[in-house]
Amino acid sequence: MSASNVQQSQIWHGQASALYSLGRYAAALDKFDRLLDADNRDVAAWIYRGYALCELKQYDDALGSFDAAVRLAPKEALAWHGRGIVYAKQHRYDEAVSNLDRAVQLNPDDVKAWYNRGNALIRLNRHQEALDNFDTLLDKQPESYRAWYNRASALAALRRYADALSSLDTAVSIKRDCYYAWTYRGLMLNKLRRFSEALDSFERSLRYRTPNPNAWYGKAATLALQGEAEAAAEVLSQAIATHPEVWVMAQTDPSFSTVITTPAFRSLATAATSTLSDPTGLVENSLEWQERSALEDGPNSASDF
Template sequence: MISSFSSSGSSDATTLVKQGLSFISRGRYDEAIDTFDQAIAQNSKSVAAWFYRAQASIQTRNYEAALKDFRTVLQLNPSYAEAWHGQGVAKAELKLYPSAVDSFDRAIACDPHNDKIWYNRGQALLKLDQPEAALESFDKSIAIAANSHHTWYSRALALVALEQIPAAIGSLDRVVEIKEDCHYAWNYRGTLLNRLFKHQAALDSFQQSLKHLRLNPNALYGLASTYALKGDVETTALYLRQAIQINPHIYSLMARRDANFASIRQHPEISSILWD
């Protein structure tokens, strides 16, 4: 009788896990969690039920609950790479970055060929202001999955932190090769090109960003700042006014402090936009 009851409970739990996964696929995370609760009640050693409940908790931003479930999963299966990975993600969301890196390291020990683990490890290392180690992680991720535009973009962030601006632009070039409509990469590329005094190339980059996202105050502001560096008051005013119309507080404040506007900030046409 005991054996029969155990088998039935395990079968019921498996069915409930499948139902929970169906809820997750439809974005119904609270219902998924309720279903996994039932699965765990049927079989408290169901690794899948604990794991997917943790994943659903991450989607509802209940990271503490997710961590508890991942700990249970890892007690049941210490070599479950995705559980170590999920634990690291939850810790990173709670800003527990050193501990997150430890979890990612454990995940990599179990599954060294998972590009997403290397990527998330790099992100945590960036938060810890360890750009060189982050860059190594992003390179590992790219070696596994060469066409992840997110990883190439994060790689650019690490390179900028290391003051390797031309290399960072090269990474952003790769981003827009992979995903041409990545407007924020075009914007960041333009900003970095201005740091190298390549103003025409920067203008082209900001225009590409606008091409892919029309309501794009960052690109408009980038154009304004580039024309300011070129000393073109009239065109600076044109784009600055458009950016400020979209978000008056942020972009007027930025332009008041941005060194790119220093040479023309007191010009009547510019000062009237910033202070009137």
């Protein structure tokens, strides 16, 4: 490559990096394509083209870019990490873990790869491995409140509720306004039959985010467990206002078993089912803890390469 071409390549790399870091992924993609037109062996361009495509939800094309990078540089951790992200986005979690395994082998200090690997393991119900994964991550980055949260998720799946609570305590001590950690903390306190503290935790979650159907549902379940049918129905109605399908969840949730037939809940049932297009079925994952499954989408800018 001539000196002028090298200089032009450096300019395009700088422009692409700036556009990528600003979230202008389509414009960045155009720059990466120009770089590859000039030199199709530019590993960095293939990798960051893949990340830009991933941000644009063009997952098959993103995978093709990462594959090209791996062929050119099989020991480049970011390419394997990118492949892992794509597979996770496509819900192909076994393949995601295999690629993220390779990423952390090549770069054990990539905390985002460890984070994404842990999430994929949770999706596969490989909770002990997920726990070990987040422990490794937290050794490297102890201030990652999201890792503490996900560690709690793995512990809860292993029925280690007190340990999960401890992890959530750490998460909210790092980020006080992490509303979903406060909500999950309330659920763990319910498991431990510490209802007063659970209510406080749900209230804290609601302080940081409203509307907040997860916290309303958890608070209603706590009140129901204490036999407070009218109060539980009133709180659950707030969740139903934005997510009417939660009524179906409440019908099968043991937390509500002692209050579901009370007058307050019968009135709630009438209101809820009138707004449901299919009152016999639950919208899948309507109150799933989406924050738990959020991926870390690779480097912050193309200049991280």
